[in-house]
Amino acid sequence: SSTVPATVVSMIEALGLTEGHTVLEIGTGTGYSTALMCHCLGEDSVTTIEVDPQVATRADDALEAAGYSTWTVTGDGLVGHPRRAPYDRVIATCAVRRIPYTWIRQTRVGGRILATIGSWAYGTGLAEVTVHGDGTARGRIVGRSSFMQARSQATPTHLGDLEARAAYADTERATRVSPGLLEEWM
Ligand SMILES: C[S@@+](CC[C@H](N)C(=O)[O-])C[C@H]1O[C@@H](n2cnc3c(N)ncnc32)[C@H](O)[C@@H]1O
Known part of the structure; x- marks a missing residue:
């Protein structure tokens, strides 16, 4: 896997887009x-979703100005x-804790989903x-990546950690994995 964090450009390259493909993007941002x-597929083949209405409007205006009347969904x-x-x-340019099954349901058989997943800051992979x-x-983790967390998942859930600690409070066992791994990004 790559040691260089993914960018939207490297992610689009990794999608392997060819003529006739349709794409769903999550996280329109600037557009x-x-x-x-x-530009690669034509405006009608791209659907993009942005959670923030103001950001979505700004992106839609920018896309129109650039000559693309695409499907910007708020x-x-x-x-x-x-x-x-x-x-x-399906490409997500915001991070998710797990790939939502809705994306799998909405992807053609043989189609691919590319998303940053992780459950805490910096512990993310593509x-x-x-x-x-x-x-x-x-599939698998194919590289290093860091994007802002999807809005509804942005607040870390502390409860799970506390529950896990309580459940194993009176047990101790040797680890087969070096704690040094925690120093690594993914
Ligand atoms: C890193 S930016 C996207 C960058 C964008 N692809 C670009 O080229 O400018 C992440 C975007 O995801 C949006 N976002 C966060 N959670 C979302 C969600 N649940 N659904 C859709 N968009 C979301 C944020 O509002 C933000 O605009």
């Missing part, structure tokens, strides 16, 4: 990555956008999974 994908990208599914590719006909998706 920059959306514009790049519109809403929570964690639910995807079933109306235009299935997509060949996950790439392929969707299979049996409704599952399989």
Whole structure:
């Protein structure tokens, strides 16, 4: 896996877009990555979701000014956008704790999802999974990545950690994994 953190450009390159593909993007932001994908595939093949209405409006205006009347949706990208599914590719430029099953449901069989996953700050990796006909998706962490957490997941859940500590408070065992691993990004 790469030691250089992923950028929206390297992520788009990793998507392996070809003519005719349709893409769902989560996290429109400035609209920059959306514009790049519109340039590759055409404006009608790209659907992008932004949770912040003001950010979405600004991006939509910027995309129009750049000549792309694309599908900018305002809403929570964690639910995807079933109306235009299935997509060949799903790309998230915000981080998620786990890949929402809605994205898998909305991806064509053989299609790919690329997203930063992680559950605490900096402990994140770029996950790439392929969707299979049996409704599952399989893949691996393909690189290092850091994006802002999806809005509804931005606050860390402390409860889980405390529960785990309480559950194992009176037990002790040797670890087979060096704690030095915690020094590493992923
Ligand atoms: C790193 S920025 C995206 C950068 C963008 N791709 C670009 O090229 O400018 C992350 C964006 O994800 C948005 N976001 C956060 N949570 C979201 C969610 N649940 N659904 C959709 N967008 C979300 C944020 O508001 C922010 O604009």
